[in-house]
Amino acid sequence: MKIIHFMSTFFATAALAQSGNVGIDTSTPDPSAILHIENFKGTPAIATATISGGAVTGITLTNGGSGYTTAPTVNFYAGGSIVNGGTKARATASISGGTVTGITINNGGTGYTSPPTVTISGGNKGLLFPNLNIANLSSTTSPVASPANGLIGFNGGTNSNNKALHFFNGTSNQWQSTIDAEETPKVAYLDFTGSLSLLDNAVAGASALLVVNPPAISGVSNINGFKVVLNTVSGGYSLVLPQGNYLVEVNLNLNSPQESPAGQGGTAPLTGSTYYLMGYFIDFFSETFNNSTSTFTAGANSRKEVPIVSKVNTNHLATWSYYYSVPNNANANxxxxxxxxxxxxxxxxxxxxxxxxPTGSYIKISKL
Known part of the structure; x- marks a missing residue:
């Protein structure tokens, strides 16, 4: 077996390995080759994590390592987070004299059933793909003659095609742009669960907590740091989001049974009709959450109203949109x-x- 090493003045702690048909500057790569990329000179730091309630609550640094010129990246692997539909924990490292001196948990994540593995990745090198002028996605002569199936290059030329990595698809016989992660929408979906009845004998202006049952978070949700937390101060559940801007869309499938007693609180259909004006509002309370202490601090309230005309015992849909901004803070927690x-x-x-x-009632959050 051949081993291809990228050697400069540095050694490896992080490696990417792929067996089979790995080739650089060759159209006939050795099928037994393994590509091994290394980009860190020094001794890697070592740390372990502890969890509580499905979240990472502590990190113990057992070896600060050496040779770091910039703060390394901290990642968490395994522990059940992704498998259980949870979110990955996030943390940042600090260094002094080339050694990692501390790790701060920015977000404990959700869904961990066992302590995840902590990896501390350093380095200041990157993998540079060939810079090609892919002006014609269907060309098999320029910029590469008879490109191999799976050939990868960066389209850095002066043309109208996407400035991103491209690979040659031998089946369709053309270049295809890879996904630009920056353009991938960051969303979260929450479905309502359980039975919920509100506003019994309530006058105009009265309100009640909406998210009182733990919602079901869709597996396609991909906003890093998003989680749903039980609010021990106000009751119910709050939607916890990292610093940034969001569009929150609330869609409710509602049904009002016949009032009891008749005429409750002045209830009456619209003149000459069997329809009622069943107007609703949602109060959006923008609070602050300290991720390290799991505490809430009250904030401003914004009210959004929606008039609905419907009959009793008839499902009616109500929708709200709210722009939610979590301001930047020097304290990432x-x-x-x-x-x-x-x-x-x-x-x-x-x-x-x-x-x-519950069926048809959901909340969608889009990161802007």
Whole structure:
């Protein structure tokens, strides 16, 4: 077996290995080759993690290592987070004199069933792909004559094609752009669970907590650091998000049964009709969450109203959109906690119970 080493003045702690058909500057790579890339000169630091309640709560640095010129990247692997639909923990390292002196947990993550492995990756080198002028995605003559299936290059030429890595697809016989991670939408979906009845005999202006049952977080959710936390101060669950800007869309499938007693609180259909004005509002409470102490601090409230005209015992959909901004903070542990309450809008003509139907009720969060 041949081993191809990228050798300069540095040794490796992080490696990328792939068996089979690895080739550099050759159209006929040895099928037994292994590509091994190394980019760190020094002794790697070593640390272990502890968890509680499914989150990483502590990191013990057992060896600070040596040779670091910049703060290394801290990553967490295994522990069940991804498998259980959770989120990865995040942490940052600090160095002094080339040695890692401390690691700060920025986000403990969710869904861990066992302590994850902590990896501390240093280095200041990168992997440079060939810079090609891929002006015609269907060309098999320029910039490469008869390109091999799977050939990778960066389109850095003066042309209108995407300035990103491209690979040659031998099946379609053309160059294809790889996914640009920066353009990948960052979203989170939460489905409502359990039965929820609100606003029983409630007048206009009254409200109640909306997320009182733990929501089901979709497996496609990919906002780093997002989690749902039980709010021990106000009750219910709050949506915890890292610093940044978000669009929060709330979609509720609602149903109001016949009021009891009749005419409750002045309930009456619209004149000459069997329809009611079942207006609602959501109060969005923008709170602060300290990720290191798991504590909430009250913040400003923004109210969004939606008028709905419907009959009793008939499902009706209500939607809200809210721009939510979590300001930058020098302390990465100070992030956002969004709490929601559902209320009865002014001028409503229905003043009794409303049921939130789990099927069709969800919250979508998009990172902007």
């Amino acid at each position: 100070i992030i956002g906690g969004l709490r929601l309450s559902l209320g009865r809008m002014q001028n409503s003509t229905f003043y009794d119970l409303v049921n939130v139907i």
